[in-house]
Amino acid sequence: MTDYRRLRVALLGAGAVGSQVASLLLKHGDELADRAGARLELAGIAVRDPDAPRDVELPRELYTTDPEPLITGADIVIELMGGIEPARSHILLGLGSGADVVTANKALLATHGPEIFEAADRVGASVYYEAAAAGAIPIIRPLRDSLAGDRVVRIMGIVNGTTNYILDRMDSEGADFADVLADAQRLGYAEADPTADVEGYDAAQKAAILASLAFHTAVPLDAVHCEGITAITADMIEEARDAGLVIKLLAVCERLSEAGGESISVRVYPALVPRSHPLASVHGANNAVFVEAEAAGSLMFYGAGAGGVQTASAVLGDVVSAARRHMAGGTGVGESTRANLPIVSIGHVVTRYQITLEVADEPGVLATIANLLSDGGVSVATLVQTAVDADGESGAAGGTARLIIGTHRAADSALSAAVERLTASDVVERVISVLRVEGE
Numbered sequence: 001m002t003d004y005r006r007l008r009v010a011l012l013g014a015g016a017v018g019s020q021v022a023s024l025l026l027k028h029g030d031e032l033a034d035r036a037g038a039r040l041e042l043a044g045i046a047v048r049d050p051d052a053p054r055d056v057e058l059p060r061e062l063y064t065t066d067p068e069p070l071i072t073g074a075d076i077v078i079e080l081m082g083g084i085e086p087a088r089s090h091i092l093l094g095l096g097s098g099a100d101v102v103t104a105n106k107a108l109l110a111t112h113g114p115e116i117f118e119a120a121d122r123v124g125a126s127v128y129y130e131a132a133a134a135g136a137i138p139i140i141r142p143l144r145d146s147l148a149g150d151r152v153v154r155i156m157g158i159v160n161g162t163t164n165y166i167l168d169r170m171d172s173e174g175a176d177f178a179d180v181l182a183d184a185q186r187l188g189y190a191e192a193d194p195t196a197d198v199e200g201y202d203a204a205q206k207a208a209i210l211a212s213l214a215f216h217t218a219v220p221l222d223a224v225h226c227e228g229i230t231a232i233t234a235d236m237i238e239e240a241r242d243a244g245l246v247i248k249l250l251a252v253c254e255r256l257s258e259a260g261g262e263s264i265s266v267r268v269y270p271a272l273v274p275r276s277h278p279l280a281s282v283h284g285a286n287n288a289v290f291v292e293a294e295a296a297g298s299l300m301f302y303g304a305g306a307g308g309v310q311t312a313s314a315v316l317g318d319v320v321s322a323a324r325r326h327m328a329g330g331t332g333v334g335e336s337t338r339a340n341l342p343i344v345s346i347g348h349v350v351t352r353y354q355i356t357l358e359v360a361d362e363p364g365v366l367a368t369i370a371n372l373l374s375d376g377g378v379s380v381a382t383l384v385q386t387a388v389d390a391d392g393e394s395g396a397a398g399g400t401a402r403l404i405i406g407t408h409r410a411a412d413s414a415l416s417a418a419v420e421r422l423t424a425s426d427v428v429e430r431v432i433s434v435l436r437v438e439g440e
Contacts, residue, residue: 004039007323010074010099011045012067012090013081016308017104017131018045019056021078021315026058032316036323044070046090055308072097076322078315079103088112095119095127100322102315104131110205110221113212126325128318133206134159134287136310137303138317143213147293152214154292155253156438159206161285161305162190162197163229163249167270168283170237171246177232189285199228200249200268207251210289211266214253216339225267225346232270236433239356239404245272246280250438255341256348263342265349269436272354277439290439347413352381352437354406357422358429361387361401365427369403372425376418382406400429406437 011022025032025042033039046067050060064070067090071077077094079101081087087108091101096119103109109116109132120127130140134157143152158164162184169180181198184190196202204226211219229249240247247270254265273280278300282288287305292298304310359365370380384404407415415434422428 002033004033004037005327006041007036007038007075007326008043008073009040009319010043010067010070010077010094012071012077012079012087014045014047014054014058014063015080015082016055017311017315018078018080019054019058020308020312021080021319022058022062023056024309024312024316025319032320036320037327038323040076040319040323043074046070068093071099074099075326076319077101078319079105080315081105082107084108084111088116091116091127092119095123095125098123098125100126100128100325102128102318102322104129104311104315106132106202106205106209110208113209114218126322128322129209130318131311131314133209134289134301135161135303135305135307136313137287137289137301137305138314139210139289139301140213142299142301143210143291147214147291147296150296151255151294152291153255153294155210155214155251155289156279156292157206157210157251157289158248158279158282158287159210159251159289159305160197160200160203160249161287162194163200163203164282164287164305165189165285166198167229167232167237167247167249170232170234171241172283174234174238176234177230198230200226201228203249203251203268207253207266207268210251211253211264214291215255215264215341217264217341217343219264219266219343223266223343225265225269227269229270231433233433236356236435239354240272240435243272243354243404243406244275245354245437246275247271247435248273248279248282250279252438254349256344258344258348263344263348265344265346267346267349271436271438273437273439279439347411347416349412349436350409351412352407352409352440353378353415354404354433354435354437355419355422356432356434357403357405358400358432359403360427360429361399362427365401366403368425368427369405369422372421373405373407373418375421376414378410378414378418379408380405381408402432412436 050063166180204224208219288302386402
């Protein structure tokens with residue numbers, strides 16, 4: 001056995017991912033040493049309660065409730081605690097002590113990324129976070145390294161497994177949102193409090209990370225437009241299917257060219273995707289990220305977006321990279337955020353839309369609707385009308401009608417203004433839904 005130099009590894013957190021990381025470090029130590037050129041010695045695992053039940057059995061002597069000496073004595077700190085504090089303080093302590101840091105903490109990076117990367121630059125350390133954006137899918141390294149010489153034009157991704165599972169079940173089975181969410185919670189795909197997933201917050205954090213890398217610009221979380229899927233109904237899913245589309249919660253990061261120069265848009269929302277698009281075939285709790293670059297063209301990264309052992313794979317890849325850097329010496333590679341492109345609001349985005357209305361079923365309504373849209377520069381591309389009876393069933397004349405309007409491309413600001421006019425109109429009973437169309 002080769003006599004490798006030893007690097008001390010501190011692990012913070014032993015949940016679903018952390019316990020798997022510890023287990024794999026211990027189980028595959030010899031193989032990892034050969035790959036890293038150094039023996040990765042698990043110095044300890046900082047936890048709140050050493051006696052808490054865990055899926056993986058680990059040596060009791062590794063646990064500690066005192067993380068500070070563990071951190072300051074480490075060459076590599078793996079942070080898998082989640083949340084903002086004390087994770088932020090522990091990471092800054094590790095960097096200040098000269099350690100490299102590996103983290104999967106998307107919330108922390110999305111809110112305090114610049115502070116953490118600046119702290120790493122001051123001491124010549126590196127921060128690795130492959131597992132923070134799409135679980136096991138390797139997307140951080142391709143954006144940061146492989147595409148560093150290219151110009152990324154657009155990223156469009158399914159980056160939250162919980163919402164993809166819910167929408168996929170609704171699409172394939174015609175099930176209601178509440179029923180599928182309950183199943184997702186029972187199966188462990190959704191938390192007891194699913195707010196971060198179903199309201200789009202988790203995806204927004206990942207979008208901020210991906211956009212920062214792709215466009216070399218620091219993207220604060222509050223600059224990401226965010227909408228969730230709680231308003232998606234079985235009827236909306238069915239209407240999408242009839243039109244050859246599927247509804248997916250998308251994270252979209254896009255480079256825009258406007259009169260004032262280049263800017264970027266970062267947004268998360270449920271959108272209609274053509275069934276011919278690769279993202280339409282992403283099923284279950286899987287994730288996929290579709291990248292468009294000027295020279296490389298279209299690239300797609302697909303796989304498990306969550307899961308303890310799957311995410312542990314990405315974490316350990318970062319640990320090996322950190323170990324190799326230690327062995328090679330020199331300073332770490334900092335983040336490239338010097339482009340400083342302006343981040344524009346959702347109103348600047350140009351795309352197509354599908355608007356579903358309930359309107360009075362009487363002569364002249366279609367002309368009125370078309371005029372209300374065209375007044376703001378939104379033109380009708382397709383229109384499907386179905387009469388609705390008093391009980392809400394289609395097929396009866398009189399009463400109200402349901403209109404499904406597909407528009408030509410228009411600015412989001414123009415569409416929003418048009419929807420306000422529709423809502424205020426006497427001929428519109430209610431605006432049922434407004435969905436953007438992506439991936440055409």
